[in-house]
Each structure stands twice: as C-alpha cells, then as structure tokens.
Amino acid sequence: MKNLLVAQSGGPTSAINATLCGVIERGMINTEIEKIYGAHNGILGILSEKLVVLNDIFANAEALQLLCQTPSSALGSCRVKLADWQENSSEYEKIVSIFRKYHIGYFVYIGGNDSMDTVQKLSSYCKAKNIEDIKIIGAPKTIDNDLTQTDHCPGFGSAAKYIATTFAEIYCDCSVYDIPAVTIVEVMGRDAGWLTAASALARCNGHTVPDFIYVCERAFDTKKFLEDLKKKLSEKSSVIVAVSEGLKNEYGSYIAQSMHNEQTDAFGHKILAGAGKFLEEMVRREIGCKVRSIELNIMQRCSCHIASAVDIYEARLLGSAAADRAINGFSGEMACIQRIKNMPYEMKINFVNIDKIANKVKQVPLEWITKEGNDVTKELIEYILPLIQGELPVQYQNGIPVHFKL
Amino acid sequence: MKNLLVAQSGGPTSAINATLCGVIERGMINTEIEKIYGAHNGILGILSEKLVVLNDIFANAEALQLLCQTPSSALGSCRVKLADWQENSSEYEKIVSIFRKYHIGYFVYIGGNDSMDTVQKLSSYCKAKNIEDIKIIGAPKTIDNDLTQTDHCPGFGSAAKYIATTFAEIYCDCSVYDIPAVTIVEVMGRDAGWLTAASALARCNGHTVPDFIYVCERAFDTKKFLEDLKKKLSEKSSVIVAVSEGLKNEYGSYIAQSMHNEQTDAFGHKILAGAGKFLEEMVRREIGCKVRSIELNIMQRCSCHIASAVDIYEARLLGSAAADRAINGFSGEMACIQRIKNMPYEMKINFVNIDKIANKVKQVPLEWITKEGNDVTKELIEYILPLIQGELPVQYQNGIPVHFKL
Numbered sequence: 001m002k003n004l005l006v007a008q009s010g011g012p013t014s015a016i017n018a019t020l021c022g023v024i025e026r027g028m029i030n031t032e033i034e035k036i037y038g039a040h041n042g043i044l045g046i047l048s049e050k051l052v053v054l055n056d057i058f059a060n061a062e063a064l065q066l067l068c069q070t071p072s073s074a075l076g077s078c079r080v081k082l083a084d085w086q087e088n089s090s091e092y093e094k095i096v097s098i099f100r101k102y103h104i105g106y107f108v109y110i111g112g113n114d115s116m117d118t119v120q121k122l123s124s125y126c127k128a129k130n131i132e133d134i135k136i137i138g139a140p141k142t143i144d145n146d147l148t149q150t151d152h153c154p155g156f157g158s159a160a161k162y163i164a165t166t167f168a169e170i171y172c173d174c175s176v177y178d179i180p181a182v183t184i185v186e187v188m189g190r191d192a193g194w195l196t197a198a199s200a201l202a203r204c205n206g207h208t209v210p211d212f213i214y215v216c217e218r219a220f221d222t223k224k225f226l227e228d229l230k231k232k233l234s235e236k237s238s239v240i241v242a243v244s245e246g247l248k249n250e251y252g253s254y255i256a257q258s259m260h261n262e263q264t265d266a267f268g269h270k271i272l273a274g275a276g277k278f279l280e281e282m283v284r285r286e287i288g289c290k291v292r293s294i295e296l297n298i299m300q301r302c303s304c305h306i307a308s309a310v311d312i313y314e315a316r317l318l319g320s321a322a323a324d325r326a327i328n329g330f331s332g333e334m335a336c337i338q339r340i341k342n343m344p345y346e347m348k349i350n351f352v353n354i355d356k357i358a359n360k361v362k363q364v365p366l367e368w369i370t371k372e373g374n375d376v377t378k379e380l381i382e383y384i385l386p387l388i389q390g391e392l393p394v395q396y397q398n399g400i401p402v403h404f405k406l
Numbered sequence: 407m408k409n410l411l412v413a414q415s416g417g418p419t420s421a422i423n424a425t426l427c428g429v430i431e432r433g434m435i436n437t438e439i440e441k442i443y444g445a446h447n448g449i450l451g452i453l454s455e456k457l458v459v460l461n462d463i464f465a466n467a468e469a470l471q472l473l474c475q476t477p478s479s480a481l482g483s484c485r486v487k488l489a490d491w492q493e494n495s496s497e498y499e500k501i502v503s504i505f506r507k508y509h510i511g512y513f514v515y516i517g518g519n520d521s522m523d524t525v526q527k528l529s530s531y532c533k534a535k536n537i538e539d540i541k542i543i544g545a546p547k548t549i550d551n552d553l554t555q556t557d558h559c560p561g562f563g564s565a566a567k568y569i570a571t572t573f574a575e576i577y578c579d580c581s582v583y584d585i586p587a588v589t590i591v592e593v594m595g596r597d598a599g600w601l602t603a604a605s606a607l608a609r610c611n612g613h614t615v616p617d618f619i620y621v622c623e624r625a626f627d628t629k630k631f632l633e634d635l636k637k638k639l640s641e642k643s644s645v646i647v648a649v650s651e652g653l654k655n656e657y658g659s660y661i662a663q664s665m666h667n668e669q670t671d672a673f674g675h676k677i678l679a680g681a682g683k684f685l686e687e688m689v690r691r692e693i694g695c696k697v698r699s700i701e702l703n704i705m706q707r708c709s710c711h712i713a714s715a716v717d718i719y720e721a722r723l724l725g726s727a728a729a730d731r732a733i734n735g736f737s738g739e740m741a742c743i744q745r746i747k748n749m750p751y752e753m754k755i756n757f758v759n760i761d762k763i764a765n766k767v768k769q770v771p772l773e774w775i776t777k778e779g780n781d782v783t784k785e786l787i788e789y790i791l792p793l794i795q796g797e798l799p800v801q802y803q804n805g806i807p808v809h810f811k812l
Contacts (some may be wrong), residue, residue, distance in 0.1 A: 012579045072581070169477050170704060176478050177447070294704065298576060322658060401574065
C-alpha cells in the first residue's frame with residue numbers, strides 16, 4: 001500500500017481546485033492507495049509536515065462539486081523555489097524522509113512555471129539518488145497560459161472567458177455617452193499577452209471592442225499609441241483599449257517603471273503597478289479627452305462564478321491523468337493538453353518530460369499580432385475561442401456562490 | 407391616440423434596461439398608444455429629436471429578454487441638468503413643442519438623482535403653464551441606492567450581488583499564502599456607503615470577509631484605521647478591507663484629495679481616484695507588510711452576467727408601473743418600492759411626489775454602522791440580503807453573454 005500526495009502552488013486561478021478534484025478522484029478509485037494526503041501551502045506544507053488526509057473530506061460528490069466551483073487553492077499555496085540540490089540537498093533529503101514517513105509513493109504538484117521547477121528539481125534528485133519508489137508528476141495551471149509543450153493551461157480559459165465577458169460589458173457601459181472618451185483596460189501578463197489577447201473574443205457577438213490591443217510581446221511605441229487613439233477618436237466617441245500589464249518599451253523596460261517603486265515579490269519578480277494608469281495620465285496630458293483606466297486585477301483569476309466549463313473539465317481531467325501517470329510508475333513529467341482539432345474542438349492528454357518545460361515561457365507568436373502591433377489576428381481568436389465555452393451550473397446560497405472550505 | 411416616450415439618463419447599471427423593458431411592455435398592451443418612442447442619450451436626444459420607434463424592434467419576446475440581460479443604457483445616456491425654467495424657459499418650450507410634434511402624451515424618464523431633477527423641473531413647468539396633456543413620471547435607477555422615498559433603487563441589488571460575490575472570491579484568492587498581507591478594496595459611492603456595506607454579504611456563506619468596512623458616512627480616522635489593521639494582523643495573516651470611494655476626513659475633505667488633480671465631471675462632481683490607492687501607500691509606509699488595492703471600478707455596475715434576479719424583476723416592474731401611472735393621468739411623481747416585509751421578502755410599488763425626491767440623498771443610517779466605525783450592523787445585512795437573491799438564466803453565445811444592441 002502506498003499513499004498519494006497532492007499540493008498546489010503559485011498564483012490562484014479558477015481551475016486549480018478542479019485539478020485537485022481530479023487527483024482526488026483518481027486516487028479514490030485505486031484500491032491500492034490507502035490515503036490521499038493534501039499538503040497545505042505547497043512544498044512548504046510538505047517541509048513542515050502540514051498534511052491533511054483528504055479521503056473522508058471528499059467522500060461525497062457534493063464536496064467535490066463545490067470544490068470545482070471554488071476559485072484559488074483550497075489547500076493553500078506558496079511561492080517557493082527550491083535551491084539546486086547539487087548545491088544544497090538538505091531540503092531534498094527532508095522531503096524524501098517525510099515522503100517515507102507518510103508512505104508517499106506518488107506526488108502530484110499542481111502549479112505554474114515556478115512549480116514545475118520544483119517538479120523538475122525534485123524528480124531529478126530522486127533519479128540521481130536512485131530513489132525509485134517515489135513518482136512525481138506535475139499538473140499545469142496558470143492563467144498566464146505561458147507553459148510550453150501544452151497547447152494551453154488550465155485556468156487560462158476561465159480567465160479568458162471573464163476577460164471577454166467583461167470587455168463586452170465594459171463596451172456597453174462606455175458607449176452610453178456621446179462624448180469623446182478613452183478607456184484603457186489593463187490585463188494581467190508580465191511576459192505573455194495571452195490574456196490581453198483574449199479581450200478580442202468580446203467581438204464574437206458583434207461588439208466592436210477593444211479598438212486596439214497592445215500585448216507585451218511587441219515593444220510598445222508611445223507615439224504610435226497616441227496616433228492610433230487620435231485617429232480612432234476622429235471616427236467614434238468611445239475608444240476602448242486593452243493593454244498588457246507588462247508592456248515594455250523598445251529597450252525592454254516596463255513602460256510604467258518610473259511610476260512605481262521598485263519592489264519585488266518573493267520570486268524577485270518586479271511588482272508592476274500601472275501600465276494602465278501610466279497610459280491614462282499620458283492620454284490626459286497629450287490628448288486631453290475624458291480618460292479612465294481599469295485594472296481587471298485579481299478578479300480576472302478568481303471570478304469562478306463565470307468559469308469556462310471546458311476549462312474546468314480539462315483541469316479536472318489533467319489532475320486525474322497526472323495521478324494516473326504517477327500510479328503507473330512514471331516520474332519527472334507534466335500532464336499536457338494536445339489539441340487535435342478546432343472545429344469541433346477536440347483534445348487529448350499527453351505527458352512531456354519536465355526538463356522541456358521548467359523555466360521556459362511560451363509567448364504569443366509574433367505572427368498572431370497584426371503588423372501595426374495594435375491588434376491580434378483571427379488565428380489567435382480561433383485558438384482561444386474553444387477554451388471559453390460553456391458555463392458551470394454554479395450552486396448559489398444567500399445570493400452568492402457557495403465555496404468549498406477545508 | 408397618444409404616444410409614449412421613454413429615455414434613460416445617468417450612469418449605467420445592470421438593471422436600467424429591464425426598466426426600459428417594463429415601459430415598453432406596458433406601452434405595448436395599451437391599444438390607445440400608437441407608438442413607443444425612445445430618445446437617444448436622455449433629454450439630449452429629445453432636444454435634438456433623436457427619437458426611435460421601439461414597437462417593431464421589440465415586437466418579439468427574445469429582444470425584450472436580451473434587453474434584460476444587457477447592462478448599461480440601450481438608448482444611450484446623458485449627464486445634463488436643465489436650467490431652472492423660471493430663469494430660462496427656452497429648453498422647456500422646445501421640449502414641449504417636440505412632444506406636441508410627436509404626439510407624446512406620456513414620458514417616462516429612467517434615471518438617478520440628477521435625472522429626477524429633470525422630471526421635477528419639467529413637470530413643474532408643465533403644471534405652471536397649465537400643460538395638462540403631457541404626463542411625466544420618473545423611474546428610479548442607481549447602483550448608489552441613494553434616492554429617498556423608495557426602499558431601495560433598481561441597479562443596487564445587482565451591484566450588491568456582484569460586490570458580495572467578488573468579496574467572497576477575493577477572500578479565496580487572498581487566503582492562499584501564509585504571510586501577512588492587507589488587501590484594500592475600493593467600492594463606488596461618493597456620498598453613500600450602501601455598496602461598500604454590501605461587501606458584508608460575502609459573510610453569509612461563512613467567509614470571514616471583509617475584516618473591516620469603512621463607509622463614507624463616518625469621518626475616516628487614519629490612526630484608528632492603522633490600529634485596526636495592526637491588531638487584526640496579529641490575529642491572522644490575510645486582512646481584507648472594504649472602503650468607500652468617497653471616504654472623507656473629519657473636515658469633510660476626501661482622504662485621497664492630495665493624490666489626484668482636482669478635475670470635475672460634467673455635473674461638477676469631483677472626479678475621485680484613489681481612496682484605495684491612497685490607503686495602500688499609507689499601509690506600505692506605516693505598516694510595511696504586503697499590501698494591494700483593488701478598485702471594483704465600472705465592473706460593479708455593468709457585470710450583468712451576475713445580475714440579481716430580484717433586482718431585474720423589480721426594475722422591470724417599476725418601468726411598467728411608471729408607464730401605467732402616466733397613462734392613468736398622473737404626473738410629477740416617481741415610482742417607488744415599498745418593502746412590506748423581510749422574511750419572506752415582500753414589496754409593492756407606490757408613487758411619491760417628485761418634489762420630495764429630487765436633489766436629496768439617502769445615506770446609510772448611522773445606527774447601521776458599528777460604534778467603532780469599522781463595520782456595519784446585522785440590520786444593514788438583513789436589509790440588503792433579499793435584494794441580491796436569484797440568478798438570471800443568461801443566454802450565452804460563443805462563450806460570452808449575448809447583449810441586445812439597438
């Protein structure tokens with residue numbers, strides 16, 4: 001008898017709990033797995049032995065169903081990178097000893113780019129040390145959609161659905177007055193513009209929004225931006241623009257760098273505040289019309305009440321597949337989505353060696369950005385469209401969605 | 407045969423189109439009304455004769471149903487106050503002549519506080535000039551919930567549902583890391599804290615959020631605020647705070663006044679930017695922990711995909727009632743909601759003389775704010791709870807809600 005361990009790491013999404021659900025479901029149907037453990041706060045909870053047995057908690061379908069409509073990480077999360085084991089192996093030894101203590105034979109780590117780094121390091125340590133009774137598989141999640149090898153990442157579809165819906169609603173809101181006005185909507189994404197591009201899906205039902213899309217893959221040209229706006233304002237009164245949080249100038253510096261103090265988060269990522277606010281001030285100064293900036297902020301990653309059914313389904317499937325892969329004796333891989341075709345959309349799951357994934361970033365291909373650099377192409381819209389389909393039958397109580405709480 | 411005219415004015419809400427729907431429905435069932443006209447951009451569209459016949463457009467149930475799931479004003483809006491007719495009656499004469507030209511016998515104006523000023527002025531002009539063949543009735547809408555005489559305002563319930571849901575989701579998002587962090591969420595409301603108070607409804611399903619609520623009815627005490635936060639941070643790691651956009655200090659000045667330039671909107675209202683951002687900087691400086699501010703921005707008034715079914719139903723009913731009242735020969739009134747009881751919730755419609763409503767503001771009663779000034783009472787939660795109940799069967803296409811477009 002071996003036990004299965006699952007943990008969640010990195011930033012919240014609307015789908016990461018569906019992946020947890022998938023892992024638990026796969027664990028439960030295997031009679032050779034006695035206990036399914038969840039670690040609180042990712043790898044930190046393993047190191048500090050903050051483990052909880054999940055079997056009883058999820059012994060009924062309702063708990064699993066609620067889990068799938070609960071945003072963020074039910075087990076908690078962390079933002080921790082392990083040191084290289086070649087330099088300092090003490091944490092690795094500790095993790096393995098805790099795995100042994102709890103008879104953990106299979107470990108599924110759900111997370112984004114930084115979490116796959118942990119999967120890579122831990123599995124390569126086990127391999128180097130000939131530890132063959134611990135199997136480690138990564139399950140992807142990130143609203144940023146920037147993991148390589150997988151067609152797309154769970155969490156992205158729900159964030160994209162929120163963004164497309166919100167742009168359609170913002171269009172309705174901003175079109176009521178007959179006076180020149182610019183609305184700048186800042187979308188998450190430091191290094192990848194996938195989410196910003198998702199704003200284009202608001203056009204699918206006929207709204208002419210956004211008027212321009214500037215993603216962080218292309219150097220941002222202030223002069224061209226102002227020219228774009230002035231031209232559009234001569235044609236219509238309400239102009240709506242989508243911009244990536246991580247817009248950079250031709251020298252690779254964040255355009256809003258001068259606006260904020262140079263704080264960094266736990267990973268050393270720069271804290272960005274204000275591409276939208278920065279451009280708002282610029283438009284006010286240089287054009288002088290009514291201007292507003294909107295930050296979609298964390299709502300774009302936690303608005304699970306409007307999650308994509310396709311996204312939640314795939315996230316759940318990936319969790320099950322990752323657990324299954326570990327149980328079947330594989331290690332050092334990530335569960336990936338392979339797109340078979342678009343219309344009608346079909347996908348399947350495959351597994352890719354984690355070395356090909358960790359610490360790599362998949363950006364929007366430059367050929368999916370228009371030549372002028374102020375919009376995305378039809379191909380990009382067609383790529384995202386299948387991922388935002390379907391709505392969850394969300395359970396409400398007291399007028400608000402019910403969330404699962406551990 | 408007389409015609410019915412309807413127009414929308416003021417800021418967008420998720421329910422103002424449901425009221426338009428109600429007006430149209432009431433007009434359609436009356437065989438003595440030949441045409442239902444809609445004016446583009448409120449009173450501006452009347453003055454410039456931008457009128458559209460609505461009968462054919464809404465001759466099928468689907469168009470009306472889509473209208474009710476479309477945020478903002480389908481007819482467009484304006485922010486215009488008429489001059490006093492005693493000083494300058496030229497606009498009033500023009501309006502009456504256009505009414506005569508189009509055989510308008512009944513006019514329903516849907517809007518908030520500034521729009522009810524128009525209803526008041528126009529109906530008092532007609533009364534003074536013995537114009538008895540034009541009947542003018544106001545139908546309320548405002549997410550701010552600050553109109554007097556009516557128990558609450560259409561649009562408020564949907565905004566409150568969005569806010570309560572979003573706070574529950576933000577709670578999930580912000581609770582994943584085990585490090586001290588403050589999240590400050592800025593909610594709309596210059597002079598009334600109803601929407602900020604609605605954040606408390608996130609607690610109904612068991613989430614301990616927000617930890618503190620500061621509404622603009624109470625002078626904001628910076629020192630007390632920092633003390634509140636420090637105390638709470640000693641008890642738990644993630645502290646979430648709701649603040650009104652219009653927080654003022656003991657001298658009645660906006661707390662963020664020093665942060666932004668003193669622009670004013672078309673009504674002379676000060677443009678507020680940044681109670682949340684202002685407090686974020688203060689917490690970073692004075693406490694030094696991780697801190698983030700979130701502006702719910704226009705999403706709180708246009709997220710019709712999560713509208714309150716009760717709100718949309720009442721908004722539609724008020725539109726019908728307002729048109730009915732005008733057709734029955736009354737003028738210079740606003741359709742109001744009277745709450746009969748809370749559990750189970752029951753309401754009815756009544757009409758109140760517009761003089762009692764125009765240019766008055768209903769704030770949160772001070773007895774519904776806790777003594778410490780950092781939360782709201784049970785009574786306030788019980789007042790809002792019935793208004794956020796129920797979800798619309800929203801029609802989606804291409805993964806996003808379908809909106810009606812004129």
